[in-house]
Amino acid sequence: MGVEWVLVCHGLVTALVVVSFLCGRWPIFEGTFIQRIHYFLTFGFYDYFLRFVGAVFGAKGADAVLSVENFCCDRPNPLLQIIYLAIIGSTYYFVVKSCFAYIPGYYLGDFHRYTSFLAVAVGILLFLLTSFSDPGTVKAQNVSHYLSAYPYDNIIYEEKECSTCKILKPARSKHCSICDRCVARFDHHCGWMNNCIGEKNTRYFMAFLLWHFLLCMYGTVAIGLVLAGRLKELKVVYILTVYYGVENSFLDLAPHVVQWLLGSYNTQILLVVFLAIVAMLLAGFFGYHAKLCLSNTTTNETYKWQDYMDWQRKLKEAQASAEALKQSINGMTSEKRPVVSKWRSFFRRSPLEDVVVVKNNIYDKGFINNIWEVISPLSTRRTLTQTKLKSS
Incomplete structure (x- = not known):
């Protein structure tokens, strides 16, 4: 025990x-x-x-x-990249050592030996694509191209020069202090990738998150089926009910089955718990970024929009308070003032409750176009290049 x-x-x-x-x-x-x-x-x-x-x-x-x-x-360094490779390599090693001896089994076929390796290889490939692909570096040679792709909204983005690169900053770009470069449609700097997540590699980053979530779920379910197969092949339930007199019900059998699994297959149980926890974390992270992609917003822009909305709300609340004070003074100085019920004045809405701030995101073009912009970045589209050549 x-x-x-x-x-x-x-x-x-x-x-x-x-x-x-x-x-x-x-x-x-x-x-x-x-x-x-x-x-x-x-x-x-x-x-x-x-x-x-x-x-x-x-x-x-x-x-x-x-x-x-x-x-x-x-500063850029490969430390987290090495840790990622160590985690995925060691996890797969323990899966092979602890589970492949029972494959094929009662519920799993022999092909899972090969599909599991293929799934891990695809995950590493997506990791390498995200890590070593260009996120959309803005340089003096291509800045005009990005200025055409991303116009200023004059709300959270206005025409200004990057103080480090000494070039115009296209809308939605940001200078990464770690990589020391301006990145188009900047989302965030990912330490695990040792790279910025920007216009050109957001698609790889999203594919990486989704694939690794599915990979962890695949591992969790597959190991669970291995354990279920061992229960079936060793007739554990039959032995518990016939030889030990345990009632054939879930509530009576569950404690004994769990105890047997923990004692006989503790490595597999730890792998299931680890993969399930990582899957939940990846699901939350992917869901957050998927929501951003559907509204054509980046992580960097969420902070900009929050600051703008807070500023607008405070400004409108101040204007509403000033207008309410003005009306109150006018009411006091008028010759005839209607009598207002105390109950009505108590339940009357405050002018501040009517303050509404609307987020006007001109880059949000509908979720289909927003998804397509992630899959096919604006700066890589042929139509934009042709339009630029015609205008020049």
Whole structure:
């Protein structure tokens, strides 16, 4: 029973860490230990570690840690790429070592030995495509091309020069401080890819997320079927009911079956839990980016739009407050003022409740055109090149 309890505790701790890290800033967890764990994981641990190093090794030790942080976080480096390859390679290795001995089995055919390898190979190929493809680097030689592809909306994008590259910044572009280049339709810099996600490789990035979600689900279901096949082939349910007198019902059999699986196939159970957790994380990340693609918005633009909407809301609230104050003063100075019921004035809507701020995204052309823009970037389309040649 010792191994079973260790596995249960491991699963609970893993779930707590994942939920705290991803959801600790949600309002529902405000003031709870989930929020405190999130703060510790994202800021507190590193801050305490830096202080500890400074106290033990002095300023030189702290500077060494900061230099490592600069290398890992503030400049291009292949560290996370190596970690990704190590994770996917070691996971597949453990799947082969622990599961291929039971394939073919009761529920799985022999072809899964080859389809699993093919699925992993396609995932690595998408990783390499996203990592080493051009995200849409804006240079002096092609800046006019991107200016034609992405006009300014004069809301969150206006004509301005990049202070680093000394060229006009096309709308929807951003200068990446890590890669030190301007990227068209900039979404974010992905450390796992050691590359920016921009106009030309968003399609590969989305395919990478979707494929790896399906890959994790495939692994979860396949290993589950391996375990189910072992239950069937070894007649575990029959032995429990006939020889041990366990009632033939799910509630009675489940604890005994789980105990047997944890004791006999703990590696496979850990793989199922790991792949299921990663699949859920990838599903959430893919869903978030899919929503952005459907509305033709980037991660970078969500912050710009949020700042703009907040500014517009405050401006309109100030205007509404000023207008309400003006009407109140005019009402006080008028000769005849109608009597207003206290109940009516109590339930009367505040002018601030009528303040509505509309997001006017000119780049949103309908979800079909938005998806097509991700699949076929504007700057690569022949029609845009022909139009540019005619105009010149």
